[in-house]
Amino acid sequence: MLVAFLLLLSLILICVGFFIYILFQKKQLNKLLSQKSFLFKVIDLNPNYIYAKDQYGRYSLINQSYAQLVGRNIQDIIGKTDEELKAEIVANGKTIHEGVLLKTLPETVFIKEELLTDFVGEKMWVQTVKVPIQVKHHNKVLAVSTNITERKQFEDEIKHQANHDALTGLPNRRMFNTDLANDLETAKIEAGTLAVLLFDIDRFKYINDMLGHDAGDELLVQVSQRLTDLMKHCHPHAKIYRLGGDEFTVLLPNYNGAQSEAFAKDLLELFEESFLIADSENVISPSIGISLYPDDGQDANYLMKHADTAMYYIKANGKRNYQIFTPIMQQHFYRKLMIEKQLRTALTEGEFELYYQPIVDLASNEFFGMESLIRWNNQVLGHVPPDEFIPIAEETGMIVAIGQWILETALGQHVLWQQQFNKKLKINVNVSVRQLLETTFFDMVKMTIERSGVEPTYIALEITESIAMYEESMIEKLYAVKQLGVQLSMDDFGTGYSSLSYLNKYPLDALKIDKSFVKGVIENEENKAIIKTIIAIAKQLELTVVAEGVEEQAVYKFLANIGCDYAQGYYISRPLPATEFNNI
Ligand code: C2E
Numbered sequence: 001m002l003v004a005f006l007l008l009l010s011l012i013l014i015c016v017g018f019f020i021y022i023l024f025q026k027k028q029l030n031k032l033l034s035q036k037s038f039l040f041k042v043i044d045l046n047p048n049y050i051y052a053k054d055q056y057g058r059y060s061l062i063n064q065s066y067a068q069l070v071g072r073n074i075q076d077i078i079g080k081t082d083e084e085l086k087a088e089i090v091a092n093g094k095t096i097h098e099g100v101l102l103k104t105l106p107e108t109v110f111i112k113e114e115l116l117t118d119f120v121g122e123k124m125w126v127q128t129v130k131v132p133i134q135v136k137h138h139n140k141v142l143a144v145s146t147n148i149t150e151r152k153q154f155e156d157e158i159k160h161q162a163n164h165d166a167l168t169g170l171p172n173r174r175m176f177n178t179d180l181a182n183d184l185e186t187a188k189i190e191a192g193t194l195a196v197l198l199f200d201i202d203r204f205k206y207i208n209d210m211l212g213h214d215a216g217d218e219l220l221v222q223v224s225q226r227l228t229d230l231m232k233h234c235h236p237h238a239k240i241y242r243l244g245g246d247e248f249t250v251l252l253p254n255y256n257g258a259q260s261e262a263f264a265k266d267l268l269e270l271f272e273e274s275f276l277i278a279d280s281e282n283v284i285s286p287s288i289g290i291s292l293y294p295d296d297g298q299d300a301n302y303l304m305k306h307a308d309t310a311m312y313y314i315k316a317n318g319k320r321n322y323q324i325f326t327p328i329m330q331q332h333f334y335r336k337l338m339i340e341k342q343l344r345t346a347l348t349e350g351e352f353e354l355y356y357q358p359i360v361d362l363a364s365n366e367f368f369g370m371e372s373l374i375r376w377n378n379q380v381l382g383h384v385p386p387d388e389f390i391p392i393a394e395e396t397g398m399i400v401a402i403g404q405w406i407l408e409t410a411l412g413q414h415v416l417w418q419q420q421f422n423k424k425l426k427i428n429v430n431v432s433v434r435q436l437l438e439t440t441f442f443d444m445v446k447m448t449i450e451r452s453g454v455e456p457t458y459i460a461l462e463i464t465e466s467i468a469m470y471e472e473s474m475i476e477k478l479y480a481v482k483q484l485g486v487q488l489s490m491d492d493f494g495t496g497y498s499s500l501s502y503l504n505k506y507p508l509d510a511l512k513i514d515k516s517f518v519k520g521v522i523e524n525e526e527n528k529a530i531i532k533t534i535i536a537i538a539k540q541l542e543l544t545v546v547a548e549g550v551e552e553q554a555v556y557k558f559l560a561n562i563g564c565d566y567a568q569g570y571y572i573s574r575p576l577p578a579t580e581f582n583n584i
């Protein structure tokens with residue numbers, strides 16, 4: 001009885017226990033179920049794109065966002081591969097996302113940026129994290145993609161900014177370097193050609209100085225617009241870059257010499273029409289240098305250097321033109337570098353000397369003055385003519401110090417001759433524009449004259465027509481110098497800006513007719529007419545006239561007959577060292 005009671009009790013206890021156990025289990029299950037549905041909800045409502053695929057690429061899980069991206073219901077997607085979906089959707093005339101095709105399952109977690117196209121064809125960047133998972137012994141991959149389009153756009157913008165010039169919007173030097181390296185690589189692999197074209201705008205500095213930086217910027221923008229149009233319409237494979245300042249480059253993949261020349265001609269033509277800047281029409285031109293791969297250089301460095309050399313060659317030879325590099329230019333370039341180097345020490349080494357060439361009064365046939373002409377005898381280069389080194393001295397600014405030495409020396413010589421021959425000759429000293437531009441020029445002239453003790457009326461400074469480029473500021477400066485009592489003479493008259501209109505703007509005393517009109521004038525009716533006209537105008541403006549380059553007696557006589565005031569030239573005397581004038 002007791003046993004039966006105990007058995008019953010145990011049975012009751014087991015039942016109760018089991019009941020409690022069942023109750024507990026159900027609660028757990030409910031909890032699990034609610035957790036699972038919560039998780040699904042989280043997945044489903046997640047704005048990121050979430051999907052899982054099996055090893056055959058079939059979708060086993062997908063959330064709302066992803067279904068929307070694909071443009072189908074979740075149920076239509078589950079169990080299918082991307083290819084199957086694509087086929088279905090394309091058949092319905094719609095596009096579909098790309099890029100998430102899964103060929104092999106990843107072994108570890110990996111993160112990738114992908115470009116997707118949604119079913120309406122819109123592109124978006126996503127960052128996808130793929131995680132390998134095992135569900136009931138099946139290998140799957142779970143992927144979560146985040147839309148990073150905005151960040152990508154921002155990155156692209158930064159990249160664009162880093163590779164483009166803010167003013168013109170053209171690709172910049174950085175991009176040029178990258179593209180040049182890539183194009184060279186391609187040309188090497190394909191045994192092709194590549195032309196590198198480099199150009200800048202002649203006298204850009206003048207525009208900037210005269211019309212202001214805004215006008216300079218405006219010009220650069222207009223130039224780049226014309227270039228971009230040219231590329232679009234005639235040279236679709238050409239690529240243009242702004243290197244900085246007024247320097248532009250063009251890469252011409254697969255262009256040979258003749259094709260590059262044709263391009264350069266098209267480029268020059270772009271400048272035929274004037275540019276409207278700051279309400280004025282400006283005629284502007286480029287100087288273009290070209291180098292070719294493989295002929296002119298095997299690497300980027302040489303190609304650029306040689307294009308640069310060719311460009312400088314054009315600059316030194318008349319501008320507004322193009323030139324393909326030749327090795328002769330390189331010699332020219334190295335010589336220039338050498339001159340520049342040697343010039344730096346020429347003053348301290350005492351390598352300069354002044355020669356003097358007499359100027360004769362055509363009425364009295366007597367010496368009237370002397371023009372000082374510099375000579376340079378360098379220990380390495382030997383004798384270098386002034387036509388060759390003066391432009392380099394100007395370019396580098398060394399002319400400022402050299403110019404001061406010239407003035408001091410010439411005035412010192414004037415004093416010596418005065419003591420020696422008891423005769424006051426006019427002393428003509430050449431002054432380059434670069435010197436005039438120097439803010440210290442006026443003070444330097446004033447001090448040098450004062451120190452020398454020379455009467456300023458015996459000094460004539462020879463300036464050239466290139467000052468016409470710097471109108472207003474230059475006029476003021478010249479008037480100031482005139483106030484010191486020195487004379488001003490316009491050198492090489494007729495060769496430069498050939499406009500007579502500016503003559504009365506400057507406080508001039510004399511004109512020097514350039515030797516190109518004077519030489520051989522007897523046989524040249526046109527030059528005769530020019531010389532006569534210059535003399536007539538000069539008389540009207542109360543300027544005296546000096547003819548330079550007088551090499552024959554006939555020319556000397558002709559000049560005297562038509563009323564030219566003074567003459568200078570080999571017929572009278574070559575330029576000579578001061579010591580060679582025994583009697584003046
Ligand atoms: P420039 O001022 O026109 O000087 C006249 C040039 O013509 C000189 O050349 C002179 O030697 C040359 N010449 C003189 N008579 C005759 C002639 O009858 N026939 C020919 N064919 N030539 C003649 P140079 O001395 O070689 O000077 C060349 C240029 O270099 C000068 O032209 C001037 O622009 C510049 N230069 C010379 N010395 C100086 C200087 O001290 N300072 C500056 N800034 N420039 C100078």
Ligand code: CA
Pocket residue numbers: 371430462491
């Ligand atoms: Ca001169």
Ligand code: CA
Pocket residue numbers: 491492512514515548
């Ligand atoms: Ca001259």
